[in-house]
Amino acid sequence: MPTKHNDISLFVIKEQDITPKLDRAIREMLVVCFPADREYYQRQSFWHSPAVYRIIGKNDKGSIVAHTAIVQRAVIIGPALSKVRVAGIQSFCVLQDYRSMGLSNKMMSAAMDEGSRRSLDAGLLFCREQLEKVYGGMGWRKLDTAVYMTDDKKGKNLIPSRNITMFYPLNAKQLPAGDIDLAGTDW
Numbered sequence: 527m528p529t530k531h532n533d534i535s536l537f538v539i540k541e542q543d544i545t546p547k548l549d550r551a552i553r554e555m556l557v558v559c560f561p562a563d564r565e566y567y568q569r570q571s572f573w574h575s576p577a578v579y580r581i582i583g584k585n586d587k588g589s590i591v592a593h594t595a596i597v598q599r600a601v602i603i604g605p606a607l608s609k610v611r612v613a614g615i616q617s618f619c620v621l622q623d624y625r626s627m628g629l630s631n632k633m634m635s636a637a638m639d640e641g642s643r644r645s646l647d648a649g650l651l652f653c654r655e656q657l658e659k660v661y662g663g664m665g666w667r668k669l670d671t672a673v674y675m676t677d678d679k680k681g682k683n684l685i686p687s688r689n690i691t692m693f694y695p696l697n698a699k700q701l702p703a704g705d706i707d708l709a710g711t712d713w
Contacts, residue, residue, distance in 0.1 A: 529636055534583045534591060534629055538640050541577050552582070555590045559619035571595070573616045574677075574711040581636045583620070583629060592633050594618040597713040598646065604704025613641030613696070615651035616713040634664045642696045649694030652712060658690060666692040672705040675712045685712050 529536040544552070549571050556567040575597045583592030597614035615637060620629050638649055653661060658668055669691045676682045685691070685708075693701055 532627055533586050536632060536636050537582045538636060539580050539582055541579060551590050552593055555593055556617055558621065573713050575713040579640060581633050583633060591624045592620040592629055594633055594637055596637055599709060602707040602709055604702045606702065608702040610648060610698060610701060611646045612648050612650040613637065613646045614713040615649060631664055638694055638696060646696050647698035648696050648701060651692050652685060652689040653692065654688060655690050661692050666694045669693050673708065674705065675708045677711050
């Protein structure tokens, strides 16, 4: 059963339930929201790591107006190598005409509610510094720690320095101290 926000219906959709038609509609929306990554999103509707579930916002005509994909992964934190299960937020966006209506907050709330329902420990996202205030208003906190990812080409390396890392408490109210190893690519 979808959640409603104004005239927008929000749906939690498992990745295996994304049809080719829905995937195409998601990619078209992502191209509009992320024009610098147009070529990338014309080919696929997720960043470096495939999602496990998505939150989709549709208007009363059935068009997608908001989207986020969630990666589910156990990351490794600190010298004790603590495993923390996270909901990794990627490709979070709302079309321009639907901004400033509280839809972003509702979308993020739906994403984190689903993460909690799945017994995940925390939310984790990477964004540009200018978005810290936006996500901070949704309950996310900036982390000042090194974050490492692993890819096939470069092996283990720091995530790009243009990104900041933010944390959202779910079952864990705080993360263990120390560097974060994403145990795979970023999202």
